[in-house]
Amino acid sequence: MSPSEEYFKVSGTFLNNNKSDNLNMGSAVSVFPGAEGFGANSLAGRGGKLIKVTNLNDNGPGSLRNAINSPGARIVVFEVGGSIVLESDLEIKNPYMSIYGQTAPFPGIQIGGGRLTVETHDILIQHIRVRNGKKDGESHSLRVISGAYNVIVDHCTFMWASDEIVAVWTNRDSIYNITISNNIIAESLGGGTGIAIGSGSHNNSYFLGENKVSRVSIVKNLISGASERVPMVSRESSVVILNNLGFDSVWGFVELGVNDGPVRVSVVGNHFIKGKRNKKIPSIWVKKITKGKHSVYVSSNIFEGDDLVGEDVVDYGGDSIVYSPPEMDNTLILNVENVFDYVVKNSGARPSQRDAIEMRIIKNLENPGKDWWRIKDGDIEWPEVYRKPTFRRFHIPKDPDTDSNNNGYTNIEEYIYCKYQDVYNDPISYEFCFE
Secondary structure: OHHHHHHHHEEOOOHOOOOOOOOOOOOOOOOOOOOOOOOOOOOOOOEEEEEOOOOOOOOOOOHHHHHOOOOOOOEEEEEEEEEEOOOEEEEEOOOOOEEEEEHHHOOOOOEEEEEEEEEEEEEEEOOOOOEEOOOOOOOOEEEEEEEOEEEEEEOOEEEEOEEEEEEEEOOOOOEEEEEOOOOOEEOOOOOEEEEEEEOOOOOOOOOOOOEEEEEEEEOEEEEEOOOOOOOOEOOOOOOOOOEOEOOOOOOOOOOEEOOOOOOOEEEEEEEEEEEOOOOOOEEEEEEOOOOOEEEEEEEEOOEEHHHOOOOOOOEEEOOEHHHHHHHOOOOEEOOOOHHHHHHHHHHHHHHHOOOHHHHHHHOOOOOOOOOOOOOOOOOOOHHHHHHHOOEEOOOOOOOOOOOOOOOOOOOHHOOOHOOOOOOOOOOOOOOOHHH
């Protein structure tokens, strides 16, 4: 397949070769091979101490919370699989950490009963499931909040929250260089929504500053069964929304310029499927604002179910649309015709080992016009597969902190990316795996 067939093209340049000047490089190599988006060069836990999670307790020695709260650079691996039931939220406040959920034995790690919050910098989270389950109207499964930067959350599953399932939000300190990629974000509770990005609140009018939330990448996620915000971008934010698969939103999909402030957003190569619940709201709409000017680029998106909606893209301000991307990252942007198959095959915590809930979400995509089953009050049934813990020893490679082949990745990083490929449908042939 030639580049012109596989990748999307903007202004004469294939975007798989694009390196944005806005990318604040934290590392000479990406945080993991193939990492995409503005968070791709996070240092994360590289070179840090190894911490093993050996039990499913909420806290104490060997717990995930203990690993998260530890100081200094750290690499977190798992010798246990199963469900962690939280007594309080997990809050990541200490920087420089990599969480490798792919190292857990089948069925992997599920976190329930609370949310995962990132409030620091240089964090990598991969291959875990977070299902909050609280119906209080204020719950999230993932929050990236005030002061977070150089953060990448990749190949996870986030579900069952009653505010936004995922929020990248500040009312205080700047947030920048964030990637949310290859995740399943699904099934909000009650009137809950999908993804919210931005600053401020519905009840204030203060000006936090230009680009208070900047360089956020929402890339190749499946966002399904939320009432709206697939995603929503609030004021003073710069965001790229690339190659996502959105399904069954009630009030449209992409909402831009909420809370009366300008946004810089590129919406490229996404596939939106309107389910039966759609209320004839535009799929992408830009809110009129009283000060400043939006810069919104919209190109090469697919909208299915046009009989259920009036217009697909509506600019209520009248002058928001621009004709070149105001923001762009390093993502290899797929041609939109390939997005459905790619996201279905590759999204979520363990694409080759999906649990019954994830399988149901994927199956729902086959019947977008039907009133398929969704979460209602009292309907949550936690998957049985996590009820009994599983165990597998993690073997530490020789000289784990050394970069023996001088390629920028330490021996333990290469070991993890070569050894634990059973979570993918298509194992990845990294060159260093054969050295």
